[in-house]
Amino acid sequence: MTQIETLPIGELSRQTGCKVQTIRYYEQIGLMPEPARTTGNQRRYDTRHRERLAFIRHSRELGFALAAIRELLGLADDPDCSCETVDDIARTQLLQVDQRIARLSALRTELVRMLEQCRGGRIADCRVIEVLADHTHASCLSQDHEAPTEAGEGRAG
């Protein structure tokens, strides 16, 4: 019989650009199903695993949280279901991205202003330190209760 193609974890890692440890982590948290094992207890993956992992990675790159991806995967398994929820999740993600861009832009403005005002010199005269120390300023850049943690961003090295 023709043998179906199976991949060891390192190969799957190479093909998806997802680290070996991360693949095992996804299995551990139930995002990836347990693959078959060799008699020597090593994982062997098939095409379905590869596709699922690619889906996860691409979603992560788009900033979806693992919880959202879990939900998307569940929905994707039911082809007859309406895709309303899927779109909702994506729209929520877009909204969050917009909020973060807005917030970062505000930060940017303040950073630039701060740097422009500093002529360089002694710390005692440094505008940067001064601005940071100025608490009349504090919390005007409200840190609201949003943004769980970002994909791609966050950890990586």
Place this chain on the structure above:
Amino acid sequence: MTQIETLPIGELSRQTGCKVQTIRYYEQIGLMPEPARTTGNQRRYDTRHRERLAFIRHSRELGFALAAIRELLGLADDPDCSCETVDDIARTQLLQVDQRIARLSALRTELVRMLEQCRGGRIADCRVIEVLADHTHASCLSQDHEAPTEAGEGRAG
């Protein structure tokens, strides 16, 4: 003698908008100095503490990592030192903010495109799911090794 003004932790928390637990956390990691204590072992803060905490909070709001803030605080303590390093830290922060904005904008573009293509309907026809599953696409939004964790963003609620 005139008694100098001292604040219990809750009052400091109110004045700075920094949670009580967070203040204790900053002390634990050595970012805030240990304050005086009452005979009953409760913390009592003075104006210098309040200013330092305000500095920390404002820096966090601008997205500086705690490690950077630690460094800034060290530099701020030496008024005769040149403010080159301070400016460097701020410029690095600006650079990171710029990178994250760029990255988020790219995410945004893809999310919008994805959502626009979906006409709503069955999952089987859903463009969102399709795009996410498409691994020819994967890692074109490179997640580079940057951005430690963001202030204001990240945790909050």
Place this chain on the structure above:
DNA sequence: TCTAGTAGCTCCAGTAACTGGAGGTTCAAG
């Protein structure tokens, strides 16, 4: 002075999404 209620204390665990390492086993090529 007693009491109630709020605020404080310490210690520990959990969050998100991984990453890295120790210490040991398996696989595939030569």
Place this chain on the structure above:
DNA sequence: CTTGAACCTCCAGTTACTGGAGCTACTAGA
């Protein structure tokens, strides 16, 4: 049969907090 890369499990660490358990201190009113 040997060698070296790849694999295994388990555990701890990362960032910047947050929350809770179980206990103590402080303060205002009766």
